[in-house]
Amino acid sequence: TVTQYLADWRPYPFRIARTRLEFDLAPRATRVRSRIEFQRIGPGDLALDGAGLKTLSLAIDDQPLDLGLLPAEGGQLVIPAADLPERFTFAAEVEIDPEANTALEGLYLSGGMFCTQCEAEGFRHITWYPDRPDVMAPFEVAIRSDQPVLLSNGNPVAAGPGEAVWHDPWPKPAYLFALVAGDLRAISDRFTTLSGRSVALNVWVRPGDEPRAGYALESLVRAMRWDEQAYGREYDLDVFNIVAVDDFNMGAMENKGLNIFNSKLVLATAETATDGDYERIEGVIGHEYFHNWTGNRITCRDWFQLSLKEGLTVFRDQQFTGAMRSAAVKRIQDVQTLRARQFREDAGPLAHPPRPDSYQEINNFYTATVYEKGAEVIGMLKRLVGDDLYRKTLDLYFDRHDGQACTIEDWIKVFEDTSGRDLTQFKRWYTDAGTPRLTMAEDWRDGTLTLTFRQETAPTPGQPEKPPRVIPIALGLIGPNGDEVLPTTVLEMTEAEQSFRFQGLGARPVVSLLRGFSAPVTVAREIGVDQQALLLAHDTDACARWQAGHDLALDALVGRARGTEAGAEFGRAIAGVLDDAETDPAFAALCLSLPGEEEIATTLAAQGEIPDPDAIHAGREALARDIAAAHEPALARLCDAMADPGPYRPDAEGSGRRSLRLACLALLNRLDAGARAEALFDAAGNMTERQGALECLIAAGRDTRALADFAQRFGENRLVMDKWFMVQPLRAAPDRAVARARDLAARPDFDWKNPNRFRALIGGLAANHAAFHAADGSGYDFVAEWLMRLDPVNPQTTARMTTAFETMPRYDAGRRAHARAALQRIAALQGLSRNTREMVTRILA
Numbered sequence: 085t086v087t088q089y090l091a092d093w094r095p096y097p098f099r100i101a102r103t104r105l106e107f108d109l110a111p112r113a114t115r116v117r118s119r120i121e122f123q124r125i126g127p128g129d130l131a132l133d134g135a136g137l138k139t140l141s142l143a144i145d146d147q148p149l150d151l152g153l154l155p156a157e158g159g160q161l162v163i164p165a166a167d168l169p170e171r172f173t174f175a176a177e178v179e180i181d182p183e184a185n186t187a188l189e190g191l192y193l194s195g196g197m198f199c200t201q202c203e204a205e206g207f208r209h210i211t212w213y214p215d216r217p218d219v220m221a222p223f224e225v226a227i228r229s230d231q232p233v234l235l236s237n238g239n240p241v242a243a244g245p246g247e248a249v250w251h252d253p254w255p256k257p258a259y260l261f262a263l264v265a266g267d268l269r270a271i272s273d274r275f276t277t278l279s280g281r282s283v284a285l286n287v288w289v290r291p292g293d294e295p296r297a298g299y300a301l302e303s304l305v306r307a308m309r310w311d312e313q314a315y316g317r318e319y320d321l322d323v324f325n326i327v328a329v330d331d332f333n334m335g336a337m338e339n340k341g342l343n344i345f346n347s348k349l350v351l352a353t354a355e356t357a358t359d360g361d362y363e364r365i366e367g368v369i370g371h372e373y374f375h376n377w378t379g380n381r382i383t384c385r386d387w388f389q390l391s392l393k394e395g396l397t398v399f400r401d402q403q404f405t406g407a408m409r410s411a412a413v414k415r416i417q418d419v420q421t422l423r424a425r426q427f428r429e430d431a432g433p434l435a436h437p438p439r440p441d442s443y444q445e446i447n448n449f450y451t452a453t454v455y456e457k458g459a460e461v462i463g464m465l466k467r468l469v470g471d472d473l474y475r476k477t478l479d480l481y482f483d484r485h486d487g488q489a490c491t492i493e494d495w496i497k498v499f500e501d502t503s504g505r506d507l508t509q510f511k512r513w514y515t516d517a518g519t520p521r522l523t524m525a526e527d528w529r530d531g532t533l534t535l536t537f538r539q540e541t542a543p544t545p546g547q548p549e550k551p552p553r554v555i556p557i558a559l560g561l562i563g564p565n566g567d568e569v570l571p572t573t574v575l576e577m578t579e580a581e582q583s584f585r586f587q588g589l590g591a592r593p594v595v596s597l598l599r600g601f602s603a604p605v606t607v608a609r610e611i612g613v614d615q616q617a618l619l620l621a622h623d624t625d626a627c628a629r630w631q632a633g634h635d636l637a638l639d640a641l642v643g644r645a646r647g648t649e650a651g652a653e654f655g656r657a658i659a660g661v662l663d664d665a666e667t668d669p670a671f672a673a674l675c676l677s678l679p680g681e682e683e684i685a686t687t688l689a690a691q692g693e694i695p696d697p698d699a700i701h702a703g704r705e706a707l708a709r710d711i712a713a714a715h716e717p718a719l720a721r722l723c724d725a726m727a728d729p730g731p732y733r734p735d736a737e738g739s740g741r742r743s744l745r746l747a748c749l750a751l752l753n754r755l756d757a758g759a760r761a762e763a764l765f766d767a768a769g770n771m772t773e774r775q776g777a778l779e780c781l782i783a784a785g786r787d788t789r790a791l792a793d794f795a796q797r798f799g800e801n802r803l804v805m806d807k808w809f810m811v812q813p814l815r816a817a818p819d820r821a822v823a824r825a826r827d828l829a830a831r832p833d834f835d836w837k838n839p840n841r842f843r844a845l846i847g848g849l850a851a852n853h854a855a856f857h858a859a860d861g862s863g864y865d866f867v868a869e870w871l872m873r874l875d876p877v878n879p880q881t882t883a884r885m886t887t888a889f890e891t892m893p894r895y896d897a898g899r900r901a902h903a904r905a906a907l908q909r910i911a912a913l914q915g916l917s918r919n920t921r922e923m924v925t926r927i928l929a
């Protein structure tokens with residue numbers, strides 16, 4: 085297996101003036117003819133990437149090349165520099181088999197529709213090409229097929245029966261190439277850009293799905309408008325096409341002018357999609373659209389720089405969702421996701437920095453660290469330079485680097501140039517793995533509060549030393565009567581230990597720490613429950629206020645997992661939340677939703693204990709029951725008060741009310757064994773309520789009728805049935821979940837080659853903490869069995885799902901032995917993919 089190193093990057097010795105492609109589409113034998121106009125710009129051979137191609141001919145300036153030049157085992161085709169003039173046209177004709185392409189990388193078939201996925205290195209499965217992001221070219225693409233709709237990047241040039249020609253004038257790397265051919269219908273709109281250009285917008289779906297595509301189209305219009313207002317970025321082609329496909333390895337792909345989406349991120353109606361689905365659709369439509377500038381116009385020099393486009397684009401989509409909905413709620417949700425996914429990654433064997441310096445398989449680096457931590461790093465830069473300078477810096481970035489393939493250094497440099505700061509130390513956020521642990525000690529005397537911070541980062545694989553980083557610490561001070569005595573102030577910590585002094589204070593205040601979650605760090609501080617309750621009641625910063633309640637809940641849950649009766653303080657704090665719930669239902673719902681079992685396990689592990697999944701589950705159930713019993717009347721009243729007054733709207737207000745209703749229901753469910761949930765399930769007017777009620781019924785073990793009813797209503801709808809497959813292993817009692825997952829896997833409609841269905845069932849079980857980590861190893865065995873089955877079919881999805889095992893090192897010896905044995909069985913599989921091998925090896929190391 086070959087390891088790629090950042091340090092080995094060398095410039096490509098040729099520029100491409102034009103790339104022309106001709107496709108004759110056929111499911112088993114598609115012909116691809118290419119003509120690529122090269123011009124030398126530096127010394128070196130011509131190296132072209134190819135994989136799984138049946139090469140029929142090769143030529144330079146129409147002179148046939150000997151096919152004996154082809155590499156024996158796939159890989160690079162190298163034509164020596166001595167055989168090449170300064171300028172030349174390379175031509176190739178190859179044959180590929182889209183129907184056999186179950187890996188969904190390159191050109192493949194999804195439900196009879198031809199589509200492509202070329203990021204990161206899929207284009208080499210289509211034809212011979214310099215498949216690296218720093219080689220950019222304008223593309224002209226001709227498609228011949230009997231499929232009615234033929235799409236590629238850029239603007240349409242010509243279309244006739246059985247043929248279409250597309251031209252993309254914007255130079256792009258091969259990973260942004262796309263082609264779609266199928267029986268599709270569009271719902272359409274037009275958008276007039278800031279400078280007055282009219283753009284045709286189309287969302288293409290299968291016939292019959294048109295009524296479910298409206299929200300995606302509206303989201304696109306909102307995203308285009310927002311990018312003009314917030315970043316001054318206009319769209320740059322005559323058309324913008326989005327296509328929904330059912331078989332897709334990830335969420336969506338930003339191909340220039342032709343975004344391809346997993347259909348679950350396009351199709352939605354109130355009856356079939358939850359509030360969460362709607363929010364994700366809006367966010368991901370925005371994300372892919374925003375890539376047009378941060379990713380496409382300015383792309384990455386090499387794949388080590390992936391966070392340059394992904395971190396920035398996630399940051400932009402988070403801002404967009406915050407602007408469209410509630411900024412505070414969005415921030416809290418993002419913090420929850422970061423902690424659940426990225427902190428977990430940073431704490432385990434797969435830890436890596438946002439800019440890794442080596443990899444074996446780049447597809448394994450589309451991670452929470454590259455995406456979500458990458459976005460946090462940008463948030464810190466913005467906080468350090470301020471909003472106005474951030475905007476100026478981004479303007480400079482777009483001006484200076486438009487049309488280029490860039491590095492993280494280029495990105496840091498624009499900030500240095502606009503702010504005059506030296507960001508050498510800040511760059512560690514990109515190069516160093518691990519989550520810094522911030523501790524704060526307080527000293528109070530004579531009206532002066534001295535805060536002493538220490539930062540420490542544990543070693544991560546390959547990085548034993550962790551020098552201190554720049555940490556922006558946003559804080560405020562709350563007086564004993566609840567008044568804010570110091571508004572938000574940003575401290576810049578640069579040393580391993582540093583003190584900051586606040587003078588002239590009348591009475592000892594409570595520190596509202598890490599406001600807005602100003603840095604991706606964990607925090608340890610001495611704080612009493614009364615102070616936490618004061619912050620929960622009075623903090624002006626929503627993030628810090630939520631954090632105070634969350635910490636109270638976590639303390640209680642950790643105590644319960646240890647077998648104590650902890651939770652009285654949290655119970656009292658809940659009374660205040662319930663009293664105030666109608667002021668901001670979405671916020672109240674966040675406070676009422678108990679931290680999950682995985683987070684409790686993480687907290688125990690961080691305190692040096694071995695988490696016991698069964699005790700965590702039992703303790704959490706007991707606390708939920710006690711809270712419900714103590715507050716039953718208020719919970720029941722709120723649950724009814726939050727019923728939908730009018731037609732369903734997937735906006736912040738409506739979804740906030742529904743989330744509060746479901747949070748109350750989940751607690752009451754512990755008392756009434758599913759009685760209320762059953763009533764809501766039967767009366768539900770939308771999928772948010774129906775799914776929420778169904779999850780409660782499964783948890784209560786009262787689900788037979790509801791599951792049958794659900795399958796009867798939605799049996800024909802793949803996306804809705806994915807939910808049905810997911811919630812059963814996820815919400816079933818831990819001692820029954822594996823058996824249930826096995827039964828579901830035996831059903832004929834468990835179409836496991838479809839990534840959405842596979843992730844629903846296998847991922848559903850892996851997310852049921854106590855079931856996946858069952859002491860007898862049955863959860864590990866089930867997941868490993870299915871990963872071994874999927875690997876030869878779809879290595880990318882298999883490899884990504886091995887991350888279920890990344891927390892293995894923190895459990896007891898018995899569980900660790902079961903998990904290791906399961907991973908070793910995967911590692912021993914004949915012909916195991918490079919993707920999965922890399923992941924399993926890193927987890928086992």
Ligand code: HT7
Nearest residue numbers: 203204333334336337338447450
């Ligand atoms: N940039 C896109 C990444 C992506 C992808 C990567 C590997 C394999 C399949 C993939 N599909 C999409 C999506 C994005 O982050 O916007």
Ligand code: ZN
Nearest residue numbers: 371375394397
């Ligand atoms: Zn992206």
